[in-house]
Amino acid sequence: MAHSKALLVLENFIGGKFVPCSSYIDSYNPSTGDVYCRVPDSGKEEVQAAVKAAKDAFPTWSSKSPLERSQILNKLADLIEYDLEAFAQAESKDQGKTITFARTVDIPRAVYNFRFFASSILHCMTECTEMATVGCMHYTLRAPVGVAGLISPWNLPLYLLTWKIAPAIAYGNTVVAKPSEMTSVTAWMMCKLLEKAGVPHGVVNVVFGTGAKAGEALVCHPDVPLISFTGSTLTAQRITEKSAPHCKRLSLELGGKNPAIIFDDADLSQCIPTTLRSSFANQGEICLCTSRIFVQRGIYSEFLKRFVSEAKKWNTGNPSDPTVDMGALISKEHLEKVRGYVKKAQAEGARVLCGEGVDSLALPTGNQKGYFMLPTVIAEVKDESCCMQEEIFGPVTCVVAFDTEEEVIERANSVKYGLAATVWSSNVGRVHRVARRLQSGLVWTNCWLIRDLNLPFGGMKASGIGREGAKDSYEFFTEVKTITIKH
Ligand code: NAD
DSSP: OOOOTTSEEOOEEETTEEEOOSOEEEEEETTTTEEEEEEEOOOHHHHHHHHHHHHHHHHHHHTSOHHHHHHHHHHHHHHHHHTHHHHHHHHHHHHOOOHHHIIIIIHHHHHHHHHHHHHHGGGOOOOEEEEGGGTEEEEEEEEEOSEEEEEOOSSSHHHHHHHHHHHHHHTTOEEEEEOOTTSOHHHHHHHHHHHHHTOOTTSEEEOOSOIIIIIHHHHTOTTOOEEEEESOHHHHHHHHHHHGGGTOEEEEEOOOOEEEEEOTTSOHHHHHHHHHHHHHGGGGOSTTOEEEEEEEHHHHHHHHHHHHHHHTTOOBSOTTSTTOSBOOOSOHHHHHHHHHHHHHHHHTTOEEEESTTTSOOOOOGGGTTSOOOOOEEEESOOTTSHHHHSOOOSSEEEEEEEOOHHHHHHHHTOSSEESEEEEEOSOHHHHHHHHHHSOOSEEEESOOSOOOTTSOBOOEETTEESOBSHHHHHHHTEEEEEEEEEO
């Protein structure tokens, strides 16, 4: 396909240098439908070069003091923050998310990921025990593992990639990262800042390309003992299979089908705006987004009326317009998949109360070919419907009624996923009871998406294996050794 010179062309970042690739893939601007960028289509050869650079850099980097590494991470955070607006513009254009979301969530969090782990590594402790009766003392040592393979998805591109890079290098590993082929631009921009931040050549290598070629080459590389992956459950199954012969250490952050449980004593003035955000923020393309809303029967009609009326006020359109609430979905294929779920729900007899197929979407002239859809609310969906069981990962949420606490816990748990849940009630005892029994790695009560990075993040069941966070990332990205001294 012929391309004009105006296209942005990315290069791999290996051993501290930008390296062109022999073939490229097109990357689209989701809000216009135009190809605007070309991404290296890397394979085994490029991954091999990146792993070698990371391996060569490991002895020096891993022997630096935590303070030296901390200073470099802080400097990198400062440099990204200094360019925050350029990063936010790039993320919005590449992913379709609103500029407001990129400015207030994605890029600030990427900065904070580096600052957080820059601080966290200064406070690491190991264990020591004594067995006085046999004259022994035991203690543990933790050492970085080696070359970490980091694979991230398209929904929160720099946010999720730096959530892996920051702890990996903070604890002394070197990395080969592979961002999603659909959203590679901000990772490439970050590479331009590494040298200035003082990150030695080879400590962070970024190889761009598809999962099937570049991702799989990384997963199968014998010199990469650890893979941190965020993405779909299906891909995680493949990664698990491919890495099994090498017995790799895996951290898997996967999909969700997250319930919101709203009891009749909930404060709806807080619950409705937050549940709108938890359903539709970032076009519903956050693994933590709510997609099943269980409302206690006494307030069901009132909730539905107010929720739908507020959803209709969401302004969908050009993501670079700061007044817009919802931008474009990531790709044409993904938009069709999400729309397909709404059609299936209708065919099963559910009622679409607003959004797709019900309301009309007026788009600016330049965005007519973009991948947009309106916030969509579906009611009267059966629990066994695919819309209540499968991850849709778009701006679609299902609302159903329930009667008792016991019933709603069982229904909320009746999916294969277990990532996040929200519980809305002013009864403290109930909130604790329900939170304890939900099969979910994260439970937010009377709020959503408030995170303390010190604490574990991750899902149960098909939503993942392992946790990341201060202590958990420390354990994942280091190898522990127990030493016994007899005196
Ligand atoms: P995906 O699984 O298709 O891709 C994720 C990454 O894996 C991409 O970089 C992709 O190129 C790569 N990949 C694909 N096939 C591969 C293979 N065979 N070997 C190695 N790498 C491969 O996921 P996606 O569509 O990019 O992202 C959406 C999914 O991510 C959703 O399911 C969402 O819930 C999940 N997600 C989870 C979290 C979390 O923290 N739990 C956060 C964000 C997104």
